[in-house]
Amino acid sequence: MVKRFIFNSSLFIILQLFFLFATGQTIQVAPGVQKITSGTIDQFTPYSFCGALPLTGALTQLPAAKLPFSIGEIKISVNGRGTVVQIPLDDTEQLYGFGMQIGSFNQRGLKKRPIVNDNPLNDLGYTHGPTTFYVSNKGYGVLINTARYTTFYCGNTAKLDQSAGETKATNGGNSVEELYKNDGKISGSVTVDIPGAKGIEVFVFEGPDIKTAMQRYNLFSGGGALPAIWGLGVKYRVKADFNQYQVDKMAAYFRDNHIPCDVLGLEPRWQTASYSCSYVWNKSFFPSPELFVDSMKNKGFHINLWEHAFVSPKSPLYQPLRNKAGNYLVWNGLVPDFADTAAANIFADYHRQTFVKKGISGFKMDECDNSNLAMGNATWSFPELSQFPSGIDGEQMHQLFGLLYQKTIYGIYKKLNQRTYLDVRASNAFASSYPAALYSDTYLHEEYIRMILNSGFAGMIWSPEVRESNTIKDFMRRSQTAVLSAQTLYNSWYLQNPPWLQINIEKNNKGELMGDAKQVEADIRKLLNFRMSLIPYLYNAFADYHFKGIPPFRALVMDYPQDKNTFNLSDEYMIGESILAAPLTEKMDERKVYLPEGNWYDYNTRQKYEGGKYYTIRPDLNQLPIFIKEGTILPLAKPVEYVSPDTKFEITCFVYGQAAKAALFEDDGITFNYENGAYNYLSLAWNKNKGIVKRTGNFKNSRYVIKNWEVIK
CATH class of the missing domain: 3.20.20.80 (Glycosidases)
Structure with a gap:
């Protein structure tokens, strides 16, 4: 009995080691951020050069989330070619990312090679700003921490299952149309090929939605940039x-x-x-x-x-x-x-x-x-x-x-x-x-x-x-x-x-x-x-x-991930919390604009529109094709020819709808003193036909002077 116990214990340890090698070791590296490690990690990776610490306090303020799959379902294997990672993907997911992609927006069903290149062409994945990072509208993000040339198969590969029975052909006839018809179902995974890698780190950023997953990524990277x-x-x-x-x-x-x-x-x-x-x-x-x-x-x-x-x-x-x-x-x-x-x-x-x-x-x-x-x-x-x-x-x-x-x-x-x-x-x-x-x-x-x-x-x-x-x-x-x-x-x-x-x-x-x-x-x-x-x-x-960690410029799908009309909408975007931009090109005298749920105001005409519908706009060449969300106070300053260290912006608050609100961040604008708390927030509110301004913080000077209020009806 003793010998049998020793044998079974050894087998159990061997099986544990095999499982660890196949799936990777998982640890939580920050609130809502998990890291899976398997094999021997490259010395030089994007994260090894990250110049900032995670903003842990801000990460803890984000809502708790649950991934749409178990973290153990992410599979990692190392072979003679390199490393392969497989991440679950359900039939309704939409994928975005891989850096500054020029030719594509929704990456579902594509093969992407995010490689740095001075002429991003043919939608191969080549770009000035490649990343091995993508997000899903199911509310999570995945980053493969490698600087090697990597290929992502975004749900467009089907792996042979040796245990399955005979597979039936999908094309039912012999016509040209039927022969060339591709009616195969997209596979249930994102497969990542990393040649030359003897191991890998995989970072998983939880949601619960796509916007929050992006916030976690940016905050984990040290927070977004705040330019002068x-x-x-x-x-x-x-x-x-x-x-x-x-x-x-x-x-x-x-x-x-x-x-x-x-x-x-x-x-x-x-x-x-x-x-x-x-x-x-x-x-x-x-x-x-x-x-x-x-x-x-x-x-x-x-x-x-x-x-x-x-x-x-x-x-x-x-x-x-x-x-x-x-x-x-x-x-x-x-x-x-x-x-x-x-x-x-x-x-x-x-x-x-x-x-x-x-x-x-x-x-x-x-x-x-x-x-x-x-x-x-x-x-x-x-x-x-x-x-x-x-x-x-x-x-x-x-x-x-x-x-x-x-x-x-x-x-x-x-x-x-x-x-x-x-x-x-x-x-x-x-x-x-x-x-x-x-x-x-x-x-x-x-x-x-x-x-x-x-x-x-x-x-x-x-x-x-x-x-x-x-x-x-x-x-x-x-x-x-x-x-x-x-x-x-x-x-x-x-x-x-x-x-x-x-x-x-x-x-x-x-x-x-x-x-x-x-x-x-x-x-x-x-x-x-x-x-x-x-x-x-x-x-x-x-x-x-x-x-x-909220991107200042972002796709509508980030704010409206359940709205199918935003899944492939690649020419409208949010600026901050309240402005929707819909640019036109030389080819356009007019364009269709989709406005998501809620009510919106055309900035130029001040006309109010119901969300969830498409509209046609015809902005002049010297106008801006933007819409303002109802419930917004849009603080616009008297234009200056340049911003000096002592510029004070004279603000007119444009009120769109009742119970409107906004905020303004105020500091010296030229130093990093805000990192030590030297900043203010101006809370702007419109209530009972009256504008309310509340300034809080430790910045001793002021950048903004609220001069006027104007209600847009």
């Missing part, structure tokens, strides 16, 4: 070869014509070398850079510098980084090993002393994505076989390069207690806390709109920048979208004059302005003034992003 308040104004990038005099002249144009602008971006020619980068002022173009930056600051402009991270032999950084870079060059420049803290610190220390301490407010971090994977002649970036001193390989470095670049630059400002708003061309998972707006060299307006929605599933910020346009109508529609996005940016890097004065590139650069240039300028001024009016509302939405 001036970053929510207007950014304008000047022509690439402008010198100091020409930039000053452009600044004067904005102020003389009372066109709002907070940030002027300098493009490559400010450096002595750009491909690769020297990070040294070109004194023939900017003979007195420090005086120039100071003079711009005195006029209310912040200066943003274009660069990329490939270090020229002409750069002072070349020798210090020579032994802390990859073994392949890009444009004859070093690829810094940002996975190595010492290399990142060398890069950051130089930028801190040379630029940030001398007044540079931000950077545009270009070229940190990969060459176009779909083109054989796109070979400018480092190969996947690259090796780096830290031990990270080229494949993993490509996936993480933009993320680590952000972390390096953002850390400069964080240590100086100085907030910023950056631009970047690549990102990855757990980037929610970085105030860096993604952009793309692609330019289809429909895709730019879709990416506003997809940014909400990625914990990222998207900038649908405006460059040239085919027609005035195209330009104005793009400008409407830019105003209704996280960053209003005009990128005129190849235009001598602002694009609203001449949309034809050749004529623009010859100084030949359009006959109706002043009228178009007036229409642009109207749109940009609205943007400046919206800053207090937007700033509060970003505060909710930071403290609560």
Whole structure:
């Protein structure tokens, strides 16, 4: 009997170990966040570089949830090829995410490979901001913590069941239509293929709904970004070869014509070398850079510098980084090993002393994505076989390069207690806390709109920048979208004059302005003034992003996950809690808009609409296609031309419906002192035909002055 007991105990232990290997070890790493671990985990993963701790206090405030499946149903297997993960998927689930996907919205039934690439095309999953993270409208999110090139089969594979009986053919006839008919049922799992991985971590974020699951992801990543308040104004990038005099002249144009602008971006020619980068002022173009930056600051402009991270032999950084870079060059420049803290610190220390301490407010971090994977002649970036001193390989470095670049630059400002708003061309998972707006060299307006929605599933910020346009109508529609996005940016890097004065590139650069240039300028001024009016509302939405994890720009399915009409609605989105945006493109004089449950007001006509229905709208080119939810107080400020450290916004509260309410987040807007409680909330309410304002908090000054109330009936 004793021998039998020992044998059975050993068998039990063996079975336990097998079960652990097959399903993984599960622990709770934060409230509502579970992690499954199986096999040997890679040293370099997105979460291993997460620069912020979870906001545990905020996570505990979220409602408790129960997954629609048992955590033990997630299966992990490691084989000679790599690692495979299977996550349950029911027949009615809708899936969203995988980062900044351009070509798709609802990912159900698709194969996705979220890989960083400078030309996201053909809906393969290639994108500037890939993540191995998706969310379900059933109220949960899943993140596969890997920097390897990974493929997701989103319910479109059927695995052979050896224990099942004979399977009948699905096609019943021999006609061409019947032979090619695909009537097979989508499988009940998301299957994840991770070649080369000897193990994996899987993070599961509980709901109970899709919005709460996203909140958990963002809060677990350190909370959403809260940019400097001036970053929510207007950014304008000047022509690439402008010198100091020409930039000053452009600044004067904005102020003389009372066109709002907070940030002027300098493009490559400010450096002595750009491909690769020297990070040294070109004194023939900017003979007195420090005086120039100071003079711009005195006029209310912040200066943003274009660069990329490939270090020229002409750069002072070349020798210090020579032994802390990859073994392949890009444009004859070093690829810094940002996975190595010492290399990142060398890069950051130089930028801190040379630029940030001398007044540079931000950077545009270009070229940190990969060459176009779909083109054989796109070979400018480092190969996947690259090796780096830290031990990270080229494949993993490509996936993480933009993320680590952000972390390096953002850390400069964080240590100086100085907030910023950056631009970047690549990102990855757990980037929610970085105030860096993604952009793309692609330019289809429909895709730019879709990416506003997809940014909400990625914990990222998207900038649908405006460059040239085919027609005035195209330009104005793009400008409407830019105003209704996280960053209003005009990128005129190849235009001598602002694009609203001449949309034809050749004529623009010859100084030949359009006959109706002043009228178009007036229409642009109207749109940009609205943007400046919206800053207090937007700033509060970003505060909710930071403290609560709520994406400031998000798809309607996130707020209305049970409404089937929102499942595939990829061209309407929520801004904050109360504004629904429905942008138009050049092809449209009018468009259909779906309004979810409740009552809504057309901002332009003030007409009230019943939710749950479709309507047709025809906004003018100088109007904004937005609807306001009933029960809202919309706080709009008197427009200012730029936001200064002492700007006080004069607010008019527009009341939509009875028992309306709103909130405004108030702090200095330029430091991280809010992390120590130096902020206020203004609670706005309309009750019994009277406006009520209550200010609470520890911020000793004020940003907002409530001037007027107006009821929209």
